[in-house]
Amino acid sequence: MNIQEALAQKVKEAVTSIFKVELPTVEFQPTRKDFAGDITAVIFPMLRYVKGNPVQIGGQIGQFLKDEVEEVTDFNVVKGFLNITISNEYYLDFFEGIRNQQDFGFVSQSSEEAIMVEYSSPNTNKPLHLGHVRNNLLGYSVAEILKASGKKVYKTQIINDRGIHICKSMLAWQRFGNGETPESTGLKGDKLVGNYYVAFDKAYKAEIAAMVSNGVDEKVAEKEAPILLEAQEMLRKWEAGDEEVVGLWKTMNQWVYDGFEITYKNMGVDFDQLYYESNTYLLGKDFVEDGLQRGVFYKKEDGSVWIDLTEEGLDEKIVLRSDGTAVYMTQDIGTAIQRVKDNPDVKGMVYTVGNEQDYHFKVLFLILQKLGFSWAEKLYHLSYGMVDLPSGKMKSREGTVVDADELMEDMTQTAAAISEELGKLEDYSEEEKQELYKVIGLGALKYYILKVDPKKRILFNPEESVDFQGNTGPFIQYTYARIQSILRKAEELEQDLDSSQKLTDLHEKEKELLKQLQLFPETIQLAADNYSPALIANYTYDLVKEFNSFYQNVSILGEQDQNKKIFRVQLAKKVSEVIKSAFGLLGIQVPDRM
RNA sequence: GGUGGCAUAGCUCAGCUGGAUAGAGCACCUGCCUUCUAAGCAGGCGGUCCUAGGUUCGAAUCCUAGUGCCAUCACCA
Numbered sequence: 048m049n050i051q052e053a054l055a056q057k058v059k060e061a062v063t064s065i066f067k068v069e070l071p072t073v074e075f076q077p078t079r080k081d082f083a084g085d086i087t088a089v090i091f092p093m094l095r096y097v098k099g100n101p102v103q104i105g106g107q108i109g110q111f112l113k114d115e116v117e118e119v120t121d122f123n124v125v126k127g128f129l130n131i132t133i134s135n136e137y138y139l140d141f142f143e144g145i146r147n148q149q150d151f152g153f154v155s156q157s158s159e160e161a162i163m164v165e166y167s168s169p170n171t172n173k174p175l176h177l178g179h180v181r182n183n184l185l186g187y188s189v190a191e192i193l194k195a196s197g198k199k200v201y202k203t204q205i206i207n208d209r210g211i212h213i214c215k216s217m218l219a220w221q222r223f224g225n226g227e228t229p230e231s232t233g234l235k236g237d238k239l240v241g242n243y244y245v246a247f248d249k250a251y252k253a254e255i256a257a258m259v260s261n262g263v264d265e266k267v268a269e270k271e272a273p274i275l276l277e278a279q280e281m282l283r284k285w286e287a288g289d290e291e292v293v294g295l296w297k298t299m300n301q302w303v304y305d306g307f308e309i310t311y312k313n314m315g316v317d318f319d320q321l322y323y324e325s326n327t328y329l330l331g332k333d334f335v336e337d338g339l340q341r342g343v344f345y346k347k348e349d350g351s352v353w354i355d356l357t358e359e360g361l362d363e364k365i366v367l368r369s370d371g372t373a374v375y376m377t378q379d380i381g382t383a384i385q386r387v388k389d390n391p392d393v394k395g396m397v398y399t400v401g402n403e404q405d406y407h408f409k410v411l412f413l414i415l416q417k418l419g420f421s422w423a424e425k426l427y428h429l430s431y432g433m434v435d436l437p438s439g440k441m442k443s444r445e446g447t448v449v450d451a452d453e454l455m456e457d458m459t460q461t462a463a464a465i466s467e468e469l470g471k472l473e474d475y476s477e478e479e480k481q482e483l484y485k486v487i488g489l490g491a492l493k494y495y496i497l498k499v500d501p502k503k504r505i506l507f508n509p510e511e512s513v514d515f516q517g518n519t520g521p522f523i524q525y526t527y528a529r530i531q532s533i534l535r536k537a538e539e540l541e542q543d544l545d546s547s548q549k550l551t552d553l554h555e556k557e558k559e560l561l562k563q564l565q566l567f568p569e570t571i572q573l574a575a576d577n578y579s580p581a582l583i584a585n586y587t588y589d590l591v592k593e594f595n596s597f598y599q600n601v602s603i604l605g606e607q608d609q610n611k612k613i614f615r616v617q618l619a620k621k622v623s624e625v626i627k628s629a630f631g632l633l634g635i636q637v638p639d640r641m
Numbered sequence: 642g643g644u645g646g647c648a649u650a651g652c653u654c655a656g657c658u659g660g661a662u663a664g665a666g667c668a669c670c671u672g673c674c675u676u677c678u679a680a681g682c683a684g685g686c687g688g689u690c691c692u693a694g695g696u697u698c699g700a701a702u703c704c705u706a707g708u709g710c711c712a713u714c715a716c717c718a
Contacts, residue, residue, distance in 0.1 A: 079661065089660060091698065101698095127698090128661060170718090210718070351716055360644075361714090368716045375718055405645060406713050432647080433711080471678065487680090499654070503647070504711070511652095516680055517666035518654080525680050533677055573657070585655060588665080599673095599682040619677095641680075 050118060050133060051075050051086065058088055061111035066097045066104075077562070083123055084130030085562065091127040101127040135553040138561040145564070146617060152567040152628060154197035161199040161392040162425075164190040166399035167316070168204045171303045172212040173241035175310050176441060177434050177449040177507060178401070181496050184634060185431055186399035187316040188497060188580035191632045193397075196575035201319045201390060205382060208300050209325040214281040216240045217295050218274065219247035229302050235309060235452070236302025241443070248444040250274050313455055315489070315634050320389075322382060328373060330381025334418060335367050343417045354414060364410050379411050380418075387422055395425030397578065402430040402502065429578050432504035434496075449509055458488030461512055462521070472640065486636045487521050493635050494520030498584035518588050520635055523626060526591045526598075527637040530623035533603055537616045540604065550614055556597035560618060563590045567625055571632070580633055587629040594622050 055073040062070045074092055078084040088108070090101040097104055102124050109122030109129050121132035145151045166186020169179055187202070194200045220227070220243045229236040251274050258268035269275075284292040311317065335352055338344045344352050344366055352367035366376050373381075387393050398408060408428035415423035433440070441448040463484040466472060472480060495513045499505055515521040537544060553561075566586065574582040603619060606612040627637050 074658095074660080076657095076660075082661080087661090091660070094698070126661065207718080212718085349716085362643090365716055370716080372716085374716070401712090402646070403712055404718095407718095409645090430646090435711090465680070469678090469680070495653095503654090506653085514653090514667065519666080519680085521680055522666090525678080529678055529681085536677065569657095577657095581655090582657090585665095588655090592665085595681060596683090598677080599679095602677070604677045640678085 050137060054086065054088070054112070054116070054119075054131065057112055057116050058108055060115075061108045062093065062097060065107050065111065068096050070096055078130045082125060082128075082130050083121070083132065085133040085558075086131045088129040088131065089127060090124075090129055105129040135551060135558070138553060138558055139550055141565060142561055142618070142621070146621060149624075150628075151621075151625065152571050153195045154568075154571075156194075156199055157197040159199065159392055160394040161201055161390060162193060162395045162397065163201045163203055163386060163390065163393050164193065164397045164399065165203050165205065166190075166429075167311075167318070168207065168400070169307065170207045170210075170212050171237075171240070171300050172216045172244045173443045174235070174237040174306065175451040176443065177451065177454060178441060180314070180451050180454065180492075181431060181434050181505065182399055182401070183311075183314055183316045184493055184496055185429065185501055185580065186397075187634050188583075188632060189397060189399070189429060189578050191634065192571065192574050192578075192580060192583065195571050195632055198575070199392065201393065202317065203320045203322060203386070204318055205322040205324060205327065207324045209285065209296075209328060211278060211282050212244070213296065213300070214278045214285065215247040216244040217292075217299055218278050218281055219243035219250065220299065221295070222250075229305070235306040236304070237306030237310070238452075240299050240303050240306075245444060245446060247274070247278070310451055313452070313485075313489075315636075322386070324378070327382045327385060328378045330385055331377040331379070332367065332371075332373060332381070334380055334384060335377060338366075338414075338418055343414075354410075354417070356410060356413060359413060361406075361410060361413070366414070376407070376411060376414070379407075380414060383411075383415060383426075384420070387420070394422050395427070396422070397427045397429050399429040399431070402432055404428075405430055427578065429501065431501040434505045434507050437506065437508050437510075449507065455489060455492065458492045458513065459484050460488070462488035462491065462515070465515055466641065475640075483638055483641060486638050487515075487524060487641060490520035490524050490630075490635045490637075491515055492520075493633060494523070494584060497580040497633050498588075500581050501579060520630075521641075523587055523591045523630065524635075524637050525641055526594055527623050527626045527630075528639060528641045529598065530594075530619045530626075531639045533616065533619055534623070536604060544613060544616055546613060550610055554597075554601055556593070556601055557615070557618060560590075560593050560597055560622065563593050564621065564625060567629070574632075583629050583632050587626060587633075590622065590625060590629075594619070 054075070058073045059070045062068060070093060072092075074089040076087050076089065078087045088105075090105045093104065094101060105124035105127065109124060109131065112119045112131060113122055118134050118137040119131055120134045123130050164186055167179065167183050169175055190200050190202045220240070223246055224243065227239065229239055232239060234242075251272055254272040254274055255265065255268045258272065259265050281292055285296060335344060339346060339352060344354050346352050349369040350371070351365055351369040353363050353365050355363050357363065364376065365374055366380070368374060383396065386396070400408065405428065408430070412423060412426045412428070415426065435441070436447065436449070438447060463480070466480070466484060466487070472483070475483070491513050496505065498518070513519075570582060570586040574580065601615070603615040604612065606615060630637055
């Protein structure tokens with residue numbers, strides 16, 4: 048039982064004893080910094096049960112607590128707020144309890160029930176861009192947070208490897224490629240394929256322009272441009288299993304996968320299972336048929352199959368075309384079911400997909416529920432806001448995207464420039480330096496994106512570089528590095544850093560740090576419940592800010608009293624461990640020096 | 642037009658189930674490096690919490706209406 052629960056119990060006892068009434072709940076909040084105390088009980092809500100003056104009531108309860116509760120050493124009442132001071136012993140005991148707990152804050156896996164987290168899921172016709180970066184970072188982080196909260200997690204993605212988009216790149220490569228390969232050009236495979244996607248669009252636009260100048264209506268030209276018709280023909284050939292087309296498709300997709308692998312590795316994300324649309328796009332039809340039998344769906348006269356969701360406040364939605372082919376929804380139904388078949392322990396899924404698809408997922412989840420799958424009750428669309436540029440939306444075809452590889456490289460460069468200027472790493476080898484710059488640059492980028500509430504839109508201005516000061520990744524990494532420096536020095540000085548010392552007094556800054564450490568476990572839980580890495584980021588920032596204040600105001604290694612000195616080193620160490628754990632949940636590494 | 646999301650300091654963002662004088666960072670201004678890393682610390686400046694009603698002892702937070710921005714509503718993905 049934590050101190051707050053214990054106090055709630057005691058406050059109820061106090062009210063029963065003094066005022067002879069039962070209090071259902073007690074409301075607490077952390078005491079504001081400008082008042083004395085650690086925890087504050089709010090008196091106002093009690094006035095419904097206890098008639099009287101809030102200050103007087105607060106005073107009586109406060110006195111009761113001080114007399115009856117060992118941990119309560121003092122109190123004061125301001126307006127309707129009872130500020131309670133908790134003893135140093137309580138906080139010191141708490142610290143002693145977590146000091147050697149390696150996985151402090153983490154819950155060990157509590158059941159065999161698994162949850163599947165899908166993220167990334169790119170198309171294979173172009174490189175990853177900033178929008179994918181947000182998706183990847185969010186999905187990865189939420190998966191890690193869920194694990195830390197005690198869930199068994201599978202990370203997965205569905206790779207959109209088939210369809211008209213990849214045919215466009217293939218066709219353009221056939222026409223204009225002159226047999227280029229990643230090897231012959233030295234380009235990353237995804238970049239090469241992406242170039243042909245752009246080339247297709249250029250040729251397509253040129254054809255439209257030519258047709259329009261010959262008097263063809265623009266709408267008609269957009270639909271009948273020869274190159275587009277040819278791409279559509281190619282897709283039909285692919286579906287028919289045409290050897291040449293399928294061969295080219297395999298080759299070009301492999302180029303893309305090789306390129307993606309490098310990007311994922313640099314980004315530091317990974318997957319437990321991969322699903323390919325080319326394997327799943329035919330799935331789902333049987334279940335539509337089954338649902339049709341059971342009256343979940345209905346058939347229109349032309350043979351197309353629909354679901355009526357007007358009772359749920361949505362529209363009618365098609366689930367199978369009149370020619371019997373699958374639409375996206377059909378496929379998503381099939382894929383979800385397939386995943387549970389492959390992994391019977393999966394009892395829920397998280398889909399990391401942009402908020403432009405909110406409607407799609409509402410419908411998908413409803414359909415799966417109506418089909419009667421038990422796990423359909425535990426599907427969650429991790430919907431996030433778009434990443435926009437000052438110029439508006441990013442568009443691959445128009446080349447207005449922020450490329451993921453370039454962005455990461457730029458961040459590394461910036462980190463290098465700042466580090467060189469500060470010049471604290473003269474004795475590092477070139478290799479060590481490069482490794483470090485990457486850690487810092489990526490830390491800045493990841494933190495910048497993850498600290499924002501997922502559902503909010505991010506406006507990214509490439510002209511203004513991501514900050515390295517203030518509420519940033521490098522600031523937090525810097526604090527970690529500082530603590531490591533202290534620990535290295537302390538090792539040299541002390542023999543018995545692990546001894547547990549009996550202290551009685553605590554510096555105000557030490558107490559604040561301990562309070563902040565205490566919040567870590569519940570923060571992980573909250574972040575898991577809300578699928579929000581931003582909560583972890585904000586917590587870590589608060590912890591680090593508190594530590595820096597402590598660091599700058601209180602001497603650690605310079606402390607004369609041995610016991611205090613050892614305690615402070617241990618406290619600093621614990622703070623650095625929590626920073627590392629928390630950043631691990633965000634997929635951010637921490638450096639020993641910087 | 643229907644539906645959903647968002648709106649807090651010049652800029653970027655916090656603000657948990659309603660609670661004290663709405664908090665950080667950047668930018669701007671003052672101090673602090675012969676003692677543990679100044680990517681730091683201490684402080685200053687800066688707000689009609691989009692607007693108007695309502696619920697409440699109490700509203701940035703909940704409800705209603707409106708305004709603005711974004712998304713979505715296809716036998717597209």
